[in-house]
Amino acid sequence: MRPVGSKYLLEEPLGRGATGTVWRASQRETAGAEAAVAGQPGETVAIKVLKEELANDPDVVMRFLRERSVLLRLTHHNIVRTRDLVVEGDLLALVMDLIEGPDLHRYLRDNGPFSPIAASLVTAQVADALAASHADGVVHRDLKPANVLLTEDENGMRPMLTDFGIARLADSPGLTRTQEFVGTPAYVAPESAEGRPQTSAVDIYGAGIMLYELVSGRPPFNGDSALAVLHQHLAQDPERPAGLPDPLWTVIEHCLRKQPEERPSAISLARALRTVAGGISAHATPEAAGAAMGVAALLAPDLAPAPVPETGAHGPGGGEADPTQVLPNRGAAAAGVAGAAAGAAAANAAGGYDPSAETNVMPHTSGQQGPGAPGGQGSDPTQVMPPVPGGPPQGEPQQPEGPHPWESQMRAARDRNEQTQVQPVDPGLDPLRRRPQRRPAPQAPPPPQQAPYGQQQYGQQQYGQQPAQRYEPQAPPRREPRQQQREPRQREPRQREPRPPREPRPPREPRQRSANPMRIPGLGCLKGCLFIIVILVVIIVLVWNFTDAPRWWAEGQSFWEATKDVFNKIGDLIDNVSN
Structure with missing residues (x-):
């Protein structure tokens, strides 16, 4: 959970x-x-x-x-x-709300195609849902059997349309920049596949494909890839299923028109489907059968379709997806064209435009005088404007300043719905239970590799550097006779390793002086010494007044005087004897 x-x-x-x-x-x-529903x-x-x-x-x-x-x-x-x-x-x-029944796609896979009457009544209820959403300005844009749930009530099977707004949420620049489109390829309308302005007619196209699938068991367009299916939506007409009544085929044909303005509205579609269901049954009256045969009169186009925002649909026949129009060329702009271009310029100045005319090469424009330019001065060459001070570097796109306009609202919503989760903490991650980790002792640098005895020379050694030498095995030296005097062995000077530079000590942080500047006694501070002296004086006064110290002092003084007299007599006796 x-x-x-x-x-x-x-x-x-x-x-x-x-x-x-x-x-x-x-x-x-x-x-x-x-929330719209508080619930329990x-x-x-x-x-x-x-x-x-x-x-x-x-x-x-x-x-x-x-x-x-x-x-x-x-x-x-x-x-x-x-x-x-x-x-x-x-x-x-x-x-x-939770719907316990299956979706229409699974029901169709398990039970097979619907009868024409059942398919008409189910699609008519879906059209009722579309009519309500279109009246509120909401377009589904991903209508398919998988988004229709089936539930049972007192009137029988009732379809429930779901996933409203999901296609709208998914259609963002961050997700459609990879040349993707919103919707399922088997149910997408031609204008959606081409990127043209979209209106509520895309839902009518999806309802027509769903109706076709309900009576035949498969969508009208199939292919090995999504691109092949989209091409069929744009260029092919659906094949009529065998045994399909004429009124129902008329409805499907009107819903699958390539031009969105030729498709009926959701209200007209629901009314036409109920008329077809009442006219094609075995117990239909002649009036109902005649009304079903004339169902084309009920499939009136939608005069005010609900536009899909941010798809260029700002009204009938206009928007961001308007085709590029050729503006008539002005006579003054063609005055400098020579030869065959002069005739084309004259025709454009007169108001005519020949799409089959020969392509003309414009002369090179420069600051010098052109042969046919009035006034003798041609067009100036293109100049590079200096960069704007404080702006982005030249060639880089301008970045938006500040946070996203909805980031504050998004952050507030997340903070409001954020929930504190309580879970046990791993003892190894708890700082109160974790054992302190000892830092490993610094490893001493490995000793330098010294060359074998006899390979080094005193003049080649340098302080802090040692030339790379290759060890080559040599024959042992020949032993001299004992009568000859051995030469003293010369010791090679020991090479010292350079000491690594000491890391600079971090600067000491200034100590914060406390509110009480008194130091602890005994730390060598002058104030501490004075404090100790005052304490000793107080102790001496207390001992002198509340103990027998005065009597002891008197007795000690008399003993000292008696001892002093004895030493004086001995000194006098020594003086007399020496004299």
């Missing part, structure tokens, strides 16, 4: 996806006012913990905090309710 914040406790994982892991969790205490202690919930790379991206955390209120107010009965959002250290988590 692992705590999440101070109110939730993870128990076991339920599934893993591309953006995180879903856990079964329990609530330990009632949530505060910041012991209540079981589902918590989706986002991946670590998402939690470490400041842009994701910024979106997480900014869209908190948007995610908490989605309360449709076909949407899994988000109860709370938790920020704890490097952990981002969404607390949601």
